[in-house]
Amino acid sequence: xxxxxxxxxxxxxxxxxxxxxxxxxxxxxxAVFSFVxxxxxxxxxxxxxxxxVNPWVFILQRYIWAFYTLLYPIxxxxxxxxxxxxxxxxxxxxxxxxLPVNTSNIFGAKVLYIIMMSFMxxxxxxxxxxxSAFILExxxxxxxxxxxxxxxxxxIFFIRLFIATLSIASLQLLVSTSFKTFVIxxxxxxxxxxxxLISQRAEFVVFIxxxxxxxxxxxxxxxxxxxxxxxxxxxxxxxxxxxxxAYLKFIxxxxxxx
Numbered sequence: 001x002x003x004x005x006x007x008x009x010x011x012x013x014x015x016x017x018x019x020x021x022x023x024x025x026x027x028x029x030x031a032v033f034s035f036v037x038x039x040x041x042x043x044x045x046x047x048x049x050x051x052x053v054n055p056w057v058f059i060l061q062r063y064i065w066a067f068y069t070l071l072y073p074i075x076x077x078x079x080x081x082x083x084x085x086x087x088x089x090x091x092x093x094x095x096x097x098x099l100p101v102n103t104s105n106i107f108g109a110k111v112l113y114i115i116m117m118s119f120m121x122x123x124x125x126x127x128x129x130x131x132s133a134f135i136l137e138x139x140x141x142x143x144x145x146x147x148x149x150x151x152x153x154x155x156i157f158f159i160r161l162f163i164a165t166l167s168i169a170s171l172q173l174l175v176s177t178s179f180k181t182f183v184i185x186x187x188x189x190x191x192x193x194x195x196x197l198i199s200q201r202a203e204f205v206v207f208i209x210x211x212x213x214x215x216x217x218x219x220x221x222x223x224x225x226x227x228x229x230x231x232x233x234x235x236x237x238x239x240x241x242x243x244x245x246a247y248l249k250f251i252x253x254x255x256x257x258x
Contacts, residue, residue: 008109021082080172126158164212167235170242
């Protein structure tokens with residue numbers, strides 16, 4: 001009997017508990033916001049005047065910007081490669097493909113797991129953003145977060161972050177099916193980040209998946225709530241395109257090893 005997609009999905013969850021990629025994805029937002037909150041509290045110890053600018057943008061977003069645009073893609077690349085790390089190390093793919101398991105279900109389980117983890121990582125970031133604002137406003141009354149109606153902009157931030165994360169993860173999934181070493185996926189993510197950073201004013205930069213994190217931070221700064229921008233449409237398209245190519249590459253691995 002063919003192993004069901006659900007059982008393979010549960011297997012991916014169980015297997016990932018042994019890999020650092022899972023913990024990087026979940027702990028990255030916690031580490032970032034914990035560090036930012038502690039730093040803001042330390043920096044605000046002797047301040048008495050009420051903040052006259054939007055604290056969502058000029059306090060929180062100002063400090064998390066670098067972490068999410070420069071480091072988050074690296075975390076995503078490590079996570080995506082970890083889905084194949086055990087198979088590559090122990091040649092489990094060859095053994096797996098000889099079992100009565102549907103190849104599409106094997107790949108589908110990995111895709112579902114990536115979607116779930118991308119959603120969870122984005123959701124944790126969203127909740128921590130709200131929690132940070134609540135803590136800072138109540139500990140230091142100089143930060144009037146409630147004076148600025150950013151609730152809908154915060155929700156759109158979560159949606160954009162989820163789309164951006166999934167778009168980058170889809171590309172890294174394709175890269176991870178093509179190379180057996182984690183160095184290349186990380187290098188590709190690093191080059192993508194650097195290229196996005198130095199080409200922010202170029203027209204072609206919207207076609208670089210890693211630029212989506214820069215774009216969402218810039219739009220959050222201006223309180224934009226438009227989800228039908230060029231970057232969002234390109235990223236959604238990339239998700240389907242990269243997953244399709246990753247599936248074809250995965251099928252080719254199957255044929256080579258049988």
